[in-house]
Amino acid sequence: MRTSWADLAVNSAAENGGTSNSTAPSRPVYVPPHLRNRAPAAESHAPAPAPAPAPSNVIANNNNNNNAGPRWSAPPHANGWGNTSVGWDRREANPFGDQEEKAEEAFGEQENTGINFDAYEDIPVETSGENVAPPVNTFAEIDLGEALNKNIRRCKYVKPTPIQRHAIPISLSGRDLMACAQTGSGKTAAFCFPIISGIMRGQPLQQRPPRGVRTVYPLALVLSPTRELSMQIHEETRKFAYQTGVRVVVAYGGAPINQQLRDLERGVDILVATPGRLVDLLERARVSLQMIRYLALDEADRMLDMGFEPQIRKIVEQMDMPPPGARQTMLFSATFPKEIQRLASDFLSNYVFLTVGRVGSSTDLIVQRVEYVQESDKRSHLMDLLHAQRANGVQGKQALTLVFVETKKGADALEHWLCRNNFPATTIHGDRTQQERELALRSFKSGNTPILVATDVAARGLDIPHVAHVVNFDLPNDIDDYVHRIGRTGRAGKKGLATAFFNDNNASLARALADLMQESNQEVPDWLSRYAARSTFGGGRNRRSGGRFGARDIRKEGSFSRGGSDYYSAGNNGGYGAPSGYAGGYGPGVTSAWD
């Protein structure tokens, strides 16, 4: 039996060999973005779509200066390069891989050829806000520019997904956006395309950093809650930005900072980062946010929850970033609890709220099962599942299993136990080194170790093709976390299976879980319904169990507002009795379950 996965391991190891960060050597010759890939003179007068801030020590080059200097402290001869796009292009590592055909094959298989658009056809959409730009049906309807269009073709994006159809025109119209969209439905492109396009057509600006300070001034900042998600966004964005002249750099903790500093010094237009490392870079004055025109928060509700909020506030409000209105802000997530929407509105200006999808449509793609399993029986129960899968040939490269546990120690313990029992597994969690984390993820993706035991570090955003089964070995305390976890399967319109082990320890989740499953047309076991009926009204840890289907614009709920007291309304959120308390007065199934 060993041979089957061993063979896979050999194959996939070979295939996967080149995927590490082996960027081709590229010389640190700086070319300002407005001089790259464009007709040298004519386009330097392109109007800026969004009002660009002009901080005090920044000189806006809004005149007819054809010889616009670099935005950072690069050698003055730098613009010798930009006059032909070819000169630069040759130096840019090809994010599609060495051979385009091979890359296209791998890429298409991963994300796009495979998108089952039928699964998204009927998805309901809600927008609110004034003068919302209408959706488009094709990429061709939007003027994203030839270079970007070419990358879209390279990615085999045939037509936009629903979130892209709606979000891109709204972003291109310059509006702030709070967007909810299903897991795996193309969020990254939805905020990347407008950013790349906007930077390409933007007015060249330059600044004069203090002498000797190697500060860089990105035009766009994309924040995400985990390092691996930042890496993923970076890789994807690089594909979209290929040969556009727009440079994308990633910065996250746990990795040597020096390489990241060198990447930054070569110039950055879009910075993808995790909060901690970014704060470090800001405090070292290696990065300034003065020139930020676009701010995107991926997994925005996570970024604004208790653990992250102070850091995000520091970055967005207490450094040198232009205020709302002077930048364009885009928040994306699958789940958007009301209280988080309230926090988020601090970062937004006259925003459009957009929600695409609902429980009961896209999440139909995920079959959810809940099984009552005592703590002491969990391992043997998991073993039964895995043996059954093995017997059915559901394993290996095309059928990965992702097992979520509650604790880091628990993850290690389960991994060892699985390996001892001849199920090749690896683990990812915050106690592992970054190297180990990245290796684990690669090994899982490649099918080398078709079982990954993970903490919530892997719950959000990660796009791992071929995850056939998500097992909630330990259920999370928060239903939104559950939604994100199971969203690691059933992506791009494909089907997936999610199994949860439930016992008395999860009583507080019962109601929310039962509701969610019902809304997604899943079979709810009777015992779980009874549990749900018994459990307390929305209180306790799962305060969102009532109001959490919060992918509804809080601004629309004026009739429920409690005398305008935004901060002290927690007591009214519990969902006691009155219909307004539970689910904010809208029935089940309005929205939710998205990335």
Added chain:
DNA sequence: AAAAAAT
């Protein structure tokens, strides 16, 4: 109580 995120 736990997880994540800077060194």
